Amino acid sequence: MREILLCKYGEIVLKGANKRYFEDTLCKELRRRAKKCGNFDISRAQSTIYIEPKDDFADIDAMFEAASKTFGLAAIGRAAVCEKDLDDIKRVAREYIPQFLFGKKSFKVEGKRSDKTFPLNSMELAGEIGAEILEATGGKIRVDVRNPEITVKVEIRERAAYVHAGQFKGAGGIPVGTGGHGMLLLSGGIDSPVAGYMMAKRGLRVEAVHFESIPYTSELAKDKVVRLARTIAAYTGDVYIHVVSLTKIQEELVKHCEEDYFTLLLRRYMMYIASKIAADHESKCLITGESLGQVASQTMEAIAVTDNAASIPVLRPCIGMDKEEIVEISRKIGTFDISIEPYEDCCTVFTPKHPKTKPQLDKVLVEERKLDFEALAKEAIDGAYVIKAEAYQ
Numbered sequence: 001m002r003e004i005l006l007c008k009y010g011e012i013v014l015k016g017a018n019k020r021y022f023e024d025t026l027c028k029e030l031r032r033r034a035k036k037c038g039n040f041d042i043s044r045a046q047s048t049i050y051i052e053p054k055d056d057f058a059d060i061d062a063m064f065e066a067a068s069k070t071f072g073l074a075a076i077g078r079a080a081v082c083e084k085d086l087d088d089i090k091r092v093a094r095e096y097i098p099q100f101l102f103g104k105k106s107f108k109v110e111g112k113r114s115d116k117t118f119p120l121n122s123m124e125l126a127g128e129i130g131a132e133i134l135e136a137t138g139g140k141i142r143v144d145v146r147n148p149e150i151t152v153k154v155e156i157r158e159r160a161a162y163v164h165a166g167q168f169k170g171a172g173g174i175p176v177g178t179g180g181h182g183m184l185l186l187s188g189g190i191d192s193p194v195a196g197y198m199m200a201k202r203g204l205r206v207e208a209v210h211f212e213s214i215p216y217t218s219e220l221a222k223d224k225v226v227r228l229a230r231t232i233a234a235y236t237g238d239v240y241i242h243v244v245s246l247t248k249i250q251e252e253l254v255k256h257c258e259e260d261y262f263t264l265l266l267r268r269y270m271m272y273i274a275s276k277i278a279a280d281h282e283s284k285c286l287i288t289g290e291s292l293g294q295v296a297s298q299t300m301e302a303i304a305v306t307d308n309a310a311s312i313p314v315l316r317p318c319i320g321m322d323k324e325e326i327v328e329i330s331r332k333i334g335t336f337d338i339s340i341e342p343y344e345d346c347c348t349v350f351t352p353k354h355p356k357t358k359p360q361l362d363k364v365l366v367e368e369r370k371l372d373f374e375a376l377a378k379e380a381i382d383g384a385y386v387i388k389a390e391a392y393q
């Protein structure tokens with residue numbers, strides 16, 4: 001028996017003239033992911049994407065996992081393929097459906113006949129297959145056409161007949177890449193991986209910048225960031241991480257600037273450096289995990305001061321979210337347990353005792369001018385290197 005995936009688009013259906021572009025990008029992304037799962041054929045017809053194994057080595061469970069993390073899909077159905085022949089449909093229904101009915105009390109069968117040359121109409125087809133399933137399950141489940149626990153669908157389409165037992169929720173959103181590239185400022189915390197996931201969901205291909213401060217931060221902290229990137233990569237696709245050292249900048253800050261401004265000045269450097277790297281790598285925006293009021297550097301005044309150092313738009317998808325809401329997403333996408341591992345971030349070394357919560361830009365700039373801002377930033381950018389974080393699967 002051959003099992004296939006039938007995927008339904010989400011928001012793409014609303015895309016009018018651009019629909020084709022969104023569909024193409026989505027199929028390309030699915031094909032890219034399918035390579036890791038074996039030999040699959042991916043095609044589309046009647047607003048459905050068909051994912052079909054080409055041989056016995058194609059891992060349909062792995063493909064299902066990969067598809068359920070692909071943005072642009074609203075739902076994914078698993079179905080068994082049969083010939084357009086009643087006996088074959090019955091055989092497949094007997095073999096395939098009972099596993100999905102286990103523990104359920106009631107079901108119904110819905111027939112659908114797009115190929116009108118098939119001799120039975122939808123009602124007759126549903127009746128035949130319902131009876132077959134009842135027999136196969138030995139009366140452990142009953143038919144309830146009004147309020148069934150599960151609906152089994154039998155479809156006669158152009159290319160074949162399909163028996164399916166329910167649809168699973170897709171990842172939603174729009175296909176990665178349709179919105180261009182975005183540069184995520186990725187720390188080892190809870191918020192920034194979630195921010196990257198959220199913007200990939202809205203179509204951005206995510207690249208990342210990570211700032212380290214060795215020896216004040218450790219190699220283990222970087223390893224943690226790579227694991228976070230690999231975890232979100234299941235959704236975003238492979239993530240290229242630009243690793244930038246802030247060690248010298250932080251040491252200079254400590255030597256020359258007033259302590260209360262350390263964090264703000266450091267965050268301005270982050271925005272400035274990330275903007276430069278973004279410009280060199282086709283990214284049209286920065287993405288951060290900031291949430292209004294969460295810490296001293298995330299008051300509206302502090303955000304205004306740091307924003308001023310960026311030269312492209314800064315997207316902050318977590319800005320209006322409570323920590324609890326961010327945590328909920330991080331648990332769902334599998335980053336939470338990694339994020340809570342205890343390693344120092346460069347933001348948490350040399351933190352001022354009394355950080356300015358209502359900073360004024362002109363005063364911050366006075367502090368900043370005590371350093372050769374551009375030269376220090378350039379040196380940090382020149383020393384950056386790239387790590388490719390691939391999805392685990």
Ligand code: ATP
Nearest residue numbers: 185186187189190191192209210211288289290347
């Ligand atoms: P997170 O949980 O994402 O680390 P946070 O609540 O700890 O966020 P901050 O440390 O103030 O908040 O950082 C705010 C944002 O700045 C982060 O969400 C991230 O986008 C960026 N950021 C902070 N530290 C780094 C770093 N070491 N490398 C790259 N980006 C960083």
Ligand code: MG
Nearest residue numbers: 187189345347
């Ligand atoms: Mg942090």
